[in-house]
Amino acid sequence: MTSYREIFPAKGLIVSCQALPHEPLHGGDTMAKMARAAVGVGAIGIRTNGVADILMIKQEVNVPVIGLIKRDIEGSEIFITPTLDEVKAIVMAGADIVALDITNREGRLAAVKPLIAWAHEMGAAVMADISTFEEGVAAEALGVDYIGTTLSGYTSYSRQAEEPDFELIRQLAETVKVPVVAEGRIWTPEDAVKAMNCGATYVVVGSAISRPQLITERYIQALNKLEG
Numbered sequence: 001m002t003s004y005r006e007i008f009p010a011k012g013l014i015v016s017c018q019a020l021p022h023e024p025l026h027g028g029d030t031m032a033k034m035a036r037a038a039v040g041v042g043a044i045g046i047r048t049n050g051v052a053d054i055l056m057i058k059q060e061v062n063v064p065v066i067g068l069i070k071r072d073i074e075g076s077e078i079f080i081t082p083t084l085d086e087v088k089a090i091v092m093a094g095a096d097i098v099a100l101d102i103t104n105r106e107g108r109l110a111a112v113k114p115l116i117a118w119a120h121e122m123g124a125a126v127m128a129d130i131s132t133f134e135e136g137v138a139a140e141a142l143g144v145d146y147i148g149t150t151l152s153g154y155t156s157y158s159r160q161a162e163e164p165d166f167e168l169i170r171q172l173a174e175t176v177k178v179p180v181v182a183e184g185r186i187w188t189p190e191d192a193v194k195a196m197n198c199g200a201t202y203v204v205v206g207s208a209i210s211r212p213q214l215i216t217e218r219y220i221q222a223l224n225k226l227e228g
């Protein structure tokens with residue numbers, strides 16, 4: 001039987017509160033306030049990027065935090081928690097779950113093993129950010145605790161679509177034993193419900209809640225399509 005570290009008390013919504021240095025909401029306690037707003041109305045967890053935001057959010061709210069560190073490494077396409085250094089920083093900052101790229105690129109499926117082992121040794125759970133069904137199955141075999149569809153549409157060989165990858169959510173939920181986290185391009189409550197109906201245990205919503213510049217842009221684009 002597959003065992004995994006169960007961190008959340010129930011199914012539900014996880015809100016991703018992330019603002020990279022080039023984004024308008026970056027810095028200060030903005031993401032912690034976002035997290036407070038989300039948890040205040042029922043979000044069961046927060047996903048966030050970087051040590052500063054993990055620390056502040058752990059102080060601010062009393063729900064499990066999924067931590068990641070986005071880092072660009074020259075010559076590599078892997079940017080979500082690429083090395084053991086980031087795993088260590090995430091765990092030391094107090095994240096309950098470490099999110100990391102588990103795609104089939106650059107020998108990652110082998111390279112990621114010590115990262116998973118280290119997180120587990122320290123008592124943290126691991127969420128695999130994958131882009132295809134095969135990667136999800138491989139991630140489960142590596143012993144991860146959660147599988148997220150985060151990177152579908154963000155690797156060259158995965159399904160490219162404007163909508164969430166509901167098919168991937170469904171396929172994974174039918175096959176893997178660990179909880180499936182629906183993540184990526186979930187813009188509406190209806191999308192979230194559909195993702196759950198496809199078998200997800202958790203839904204992560206990011207931009208649609210915490211990136212006002214992208215939310216505004218969608219309105220502008222819609223209005224720009226009006227004639228006259």
Ligand SMILES: CC(=O)N[C@H](C=O)[C@@H](O)[C@H](O)[C@H](O)COP(=O)(O)O
Nearest residue numbers: 016150154184185186205206207208
């Ligand atoms: C591909 C990538 O870099 N995804 C990142 C992963 O943490 C975040 O930028 C996304 O906001 C997050 O996955 C939630 O997705 P969405 O913002 O579409 O709801």
